[in-house]
Amino acid sequence: MIPDLAIDHVASRPLATSSDLLAEERQHPRVFRAAAERIGLSPAEYREFQRRLLEGDVTYVRLPARLDSMAGDRRGSVYAVHNVQLVHRVMGWRVRLADGAVVYTPATCGNLSLLRPPRVARAAPAPIATRRRAGVVAGPRGRKAAIVAAAPAPAPALVSVDTPAAVLAPVAPVAAVAPAAVAAGGAGAFIAAPIAFAGGLIYALLPHRSVTTPATPVPPCSAGSSLLGACQK
Helix, strand or coil: CCCCCCCCCCCCCCCCCHHHHHHHHHHCHHHHHHHHHHHCCCHHHHHHHHHHHHHCCCEEEECCCEEEEEEEEECCEEEEEEEEECCCCCEEEEEECCCCCEEEEECCCCCCEEECCCCCCCCCCCCCCCCCECCEEECHHHCEEECCCCCCCCCCCCCCCCCCCCCCCCCCCCCCCCHHHHHHHCHHHHHHHHHHHHHHHHHHHCCCCCCCCCCCCCCEHHHCCCCCCCCEC
């Protein structure tokens, strides 16, 4: 069978008004139901189409140049042609369904037609690039978090148990300050005097080794004088 939609009309008469379309659907329910099934309408979608016809939710428009499918009736044999291209300008009735599908019915023939919205493929989300920089890492949703470096633990103190005890050096004697120096130094001299006195006392209490310098004999005058120019008679 060679389909000819210009001849194989679903409706028995032109559909000048939406009431004509509703009347045709009521008078030829078997043909309209078969046409809806051929073009790809589900039973629920066809019931919604009937309800919207009854409510008058129909618009008279120009049909798009391309349709997903269009039904035809060849002497009681209902069929559908897919991917239909309309060459001429065709006016008709439009019924929008809740799922986005649109049912078109040309006013001249009543051939039910269907156009569904294009399916848009969801693109996979792009992976989040993780870039490392000094002290910064990429977190969730591009958020950046600072890396806090832990402070190094203090090195333990080294204690040697073999260290000998410190040897106290003897205290050097402090020279006594003359009274004249105390008088000349003013207030500072009065402070230094007790310190000098204490140093001298400590030095006096410490044991000392007495060193005896041998006396140089004085030569007789008959032998000459010594290095100091002295002689003994």
